[in-house]
Amino acid sequence: MQSIAATHQRPIPHASAALLKPASEVIDGPYELKSLSAPVLRGWLLDVCVYLFANATGWLFYPRLAQQGGVSAVLHGMRIPEQPLFLPDTPRSGKPETGCTAANAPSASDAVETFCKPAFCPPSYAAAMTALPASSDAGAVSGSSVLPTTGGTGHQGLTVGSSATVSDFHLAYKTGASTPSLAMENIISFLSASELATPHPCHWLTAWDKTDIRRQAEECSQRWASGTQRGILDGIPFVVKDVADALPYPTTAGTSFIANGRPVLADAPYVSALKQMGAILLGKSSLHEIGLGVTGLNLVTGTALNPHNPAHFCGGSSSGSGALIAAGVCPLAIGSDGGGSIRIPASFCGIVGLKPTNGRVSCAGVVEIDCSVATMGPMAGCVADVALLHLVMSNHGTLSSTSHPAVTLPSPWPHPSLSAGDTKALEGCRMGVYWQWFEDAAPDVVARCRSAVTVLQEQGADLSPVVIPELEHLRVAHNVTIASEMLHHFKDVYNNPSSRGWFNKDVRLALSIVRFWTPADYVTAQCIRARATTHFNRVFETCDVIITPSTPLTAPPAHPTALQSGESDLRLTSKIMRYAVHANMLGLPAISLPVGVDSKGLPVGLQITGRAWQEGTLIRMAAVLEAALTPSAAASVSSLKSVVPQPMLHINPLTGARSGL
Numbered sequence: 001m002q003s004i005a006a007t008h009q010r011p012i013p014h015a016s017a018a019l020l021k022p023a024s025e026v027i028d029g030p031y032e033l034k035s036l037s038a039p040v041l042r043g044w045l046l047d048v049c050v051y052l053f054a055n056a057t058g059w060l061f062y063p064r065l066a067q068q069g070g071v072s073a074v075l076h077g078m079r080i081p082e083q084p085l086f087l088p089d090t091p092r093s094g095k096p097e098t099g100c101t102a103a104n105a106p107s108a109s110d111a112v113e114t115f116c117k118p119a120f121c122p123p124s125y126a127a128a129m130t131a132l133p134a135s136s137d138a139g140a141v142s143g144s145s146v147l148p149t150t151g152g153t154g155h156q157g158l159t160v161g162s163s164a165t166v167s168d169f170h171l172a173y174k175t176g177a178s179t180p181s182l183a184m185e186n187i188i189s190f191l192s193a194s195e196l197a198t199p200h201p202c203h204w205l206t207a208w209d210k211t212d213i214r215r216q217a218e219e220c221s222q223r224w225a226s227g228t229q230r231g232i233l234d235g236i237p238f239v240v241k242d243v244a245d246a247l248p249y250p251t252t253a254g255t256s257f258i259a260n261g262r263p264v265l266a267d268a269p270y271v272s273a274l275k276q277m278g279a280i281l282l283g284k285s286s287l288h289e290i291g292l293g294v295t296g297l298n299l300v301t302g303t304a305l306n307p308h309n310p311a312h313f314c315g316g317s318s319s320g321s322g323a324l325i326a327a328g329v330c331p332l333a334i335g336s337d338g339g340g341s342i343r344i345p346a347s348f349c350g351i352v353g354l355k356p357t358n359g360r361v362s363c364a365g366v367v368e369i370d371c372s373v374a375t376m377g378p379m380a381g382c383v384a385d386v387a388l389l390h391l392v393m394s395n396h397g398t399l400s401s402t403s404h405p406a407v408t409l410p411s412p413w414p415h416p417s418l419s420a421g422d423t424k425a426l427e428g429c430r431m432g433v434y435w436q437w438f439e440d441a442a443p444d445v446v447a448r449c450r451s452a453v454t455v456l457q458e459q460g461a462d463l464s465p466v467v468i469p470e471l472e473h474l475r476v477a478h479n480v481t482i483a484s485e486m487l488h489h490f491k492d493v494y495n496n497p498s499s500r501g502w503f504n505k506d507v508r509l510a511l512s513i514v515r516f517w518t519p520a521d522y523v524t525a526q527c528i529r530a531r532a533t534t535h536f537n538r539v540f541e542t543c544d545v546i547i548t549p550s551t552p553l554t555a556p557p558a559h560p561t562a563l564q565s566g567e568s569d570l571r572l573t574s575k576i577m578r579y580a581v582h583a584n585m586l587g588l589p590a591i592s593l594p595v596g597v598d599s600k601g602l603p604v605g606l607q608i609t610g611r612a613w614q615e616g617t618l619i620r621m622a623a624v625l626e627a628a629l630t631p632s633a634a635a636s637v638s639s640l641k642s643v644v645p646q647p648m649l650h651i652n653p654l655t656g657a658r659s660g661l
Contacts, residue, residue, distance in 0.1 A: 017077055023530070023531040028469065034069075038569075041569070042559065043565060054508065054509075087358075088533075089533050089586075093613065097617050102406035111392060112391065122387075123415075134176025168654060174224075180224065200305060202310065202323070204285060204319075206254070230276075236332060239281070246284060253367045256502055268366060269362050270376070287320065291336065292507045293507070306348060307660075308603060315345035321345065331380055333380070336377065339584055346605060352386045355375060355589060356377050363375075368489055383593065384413075390619070407616075409619060431456060432466040432542070432547070434467060449548075459625075480524075484517060545617060589609070589615045592605040606625070
């Protein structure tokens with residue numbers, strides 16, 4: 001099938017197009033970031049638009065859509081002096097990371113051992129590892145008296161109420177308060193109930209196997225009973241976004257067809273490492289089809305619903321990973337991020353998500369979809385658990401320790417300053433805030449995030465206002481880049497009329513629109529990538545991090561018609577991605593953590609973006625903020641006391657306590 005772009009070429013930029021100054025000379029400019037102006041499409045209207053854009057008639061409608069979305073002005077209305085940059089430029093920074101130390105290790109297991117040493121170990125991990133084990137004559141489980149009922153011992157009390165963390169699981173197994181087999185039975189019961197929920201099942205997993213979970217749990221229980229457990233991860237449940245390989249399950253990328261032609265022969269490296277350390281794979285978590293969406297809507301595998309309110313989306317595309325952590329099912333999840341796909345569900349679900357520097361984590365064993373902007377990364381219920389999983393994913397033995405800068409972590413693990421006489425925990429950290437960008441969000445989001453910035457200042461971080469030009473150009477460039485790469489990887493399916501209908505309607509419509517972009521448009525997007533790199537590098541000359549909300553709104557409601565027959569809402573999509581795309585296009589690390597709730601009780605996320613390869617700084621700042629926002633500490637350090645409550649749908653696998661299902 002010949003592309004529309006091939007038969008209806010748009011005019012190339014000509015002499016009347018504006019010639020931009022070199023980015024090095026552009027240090028200021030108006031804030032002009034836009035949201036698309038497009039109708040919400042559902043039902044018959046969605047069907048009609050899918051048909052029109054998939055056929056030759058689409059060229060009649062595309063020019064108006066491109067004009068309304070700002071695409072024409074960026075791609076056709078200017079000439080860019082920079083050469084294209086087809087991959088993120090992420091050199092080692094000459095700026096030191098205050099309070100951080102290299103934590104590289106030859107293998108994932110060595111990395112975990114390093115994390116548990118005094119130089120790095122979070123207090124919750126130290127407490128769990130030094131707790132007295134169950135007495136040899138204790139027999140069966142000693143009971144749940146040592147387990148928290150209102151908050152995990154390792155949990156900082158911020159993200160997901162009484163969710164159990166890695167250190168909680170380890171403490172429970174070590175003291176005999178629970179066993180892997182008992183905990184997994186509680187999880188199996190809860191997941192079974194989630195699939196029977198009304199009016200819609202929760203659809204958090206695309207595949208899981210009760211028999212396999214029980215097999216793994218029994219092996220873990222036997223090791224714990226015999227004293228041969230494999231360390232702090234033995235018996236810890238985790239899930240993998242269904243774009244990475246994890247036996248015994250197929251990899252679908254949220255589609256009905258990928259698994260048919262792509263057999264899974266081995267685990268992705270970090271999945272294999274987690275299994276070798278005794279972690280229990282629960283299954284494959286759901287996602288927006290091929291990652292081309294930020295709500296999680298998927299009629300093929302089912303739409304993951306938000307545990308905080310099942311009438312709302314949980315964000316995407318790492319939807320199930322975010323929801324399962326928020327629901328307390330597991331403390332660890334693997335996600336991927338090509339356009340905010342870790343950070344958006346982290347924000348909507350009230351958990352912690354880290355997008356590492358592009359290239360930090362191996363792409364082996366992952367479906368190739370959007371390779372120049374995406375990376376795999378960790379999601380968890382607290383900062384300490386994200387740091388642990390980050391170490392595992394970055395030290396799996398397949399990358400040379402000399403090919404990238406060392407993985408860094410806070411050393412020692414930071415504590416918030418709780419009184420006037422304390423040393424400021426973030427002394428020397430420099431934050432940059434572009435206030436017009438920061439405040440382009442819902443009032444509740446701005447209020448919670450402003451309060452969090454105040455807490456960071458109270459902890460010693462310096463705040464400087466900054467300006468980042470041409471964010472609108474970067475938005476368009478990311479859209480062109482990620483969608484073009486997706487269409488390239490799935491062109492054989494899309495270009496065949498008999499298989500095009502395998503895609504969800506919203507994905508099919510998006511891919512149809514991509515056909516109007518030419519190779520020259522893609523090159524223009526990469527020139528914009530080069531300009532944006534200059535703009536952000538200028539900010540990082542004087543700031544260690546850039547602070548924004550994670551998303552400009554909280555989790556949007558899921559319209560009943562959308563759940564039944566699909567939806568395309570380009571306006572909402574572009575709005576949700578307002579603070580996401582710079583990290584993907586430029587390869588920068590960024591972390592999202594919850595800082596409160598809005599008036600509806602839905603979580604609000606704060607994002608911290610850092611220099612390439614300096615994830616340690618992000619983890620350090622997030623750990624201090626997380627600890628400072630606990631109910632016990634908040635009164636001492638600020639007036640902010642809005643923590644994230646326990647979701648409506650929730651379980652503590654160690655006690656069996658559950659709600660909503």
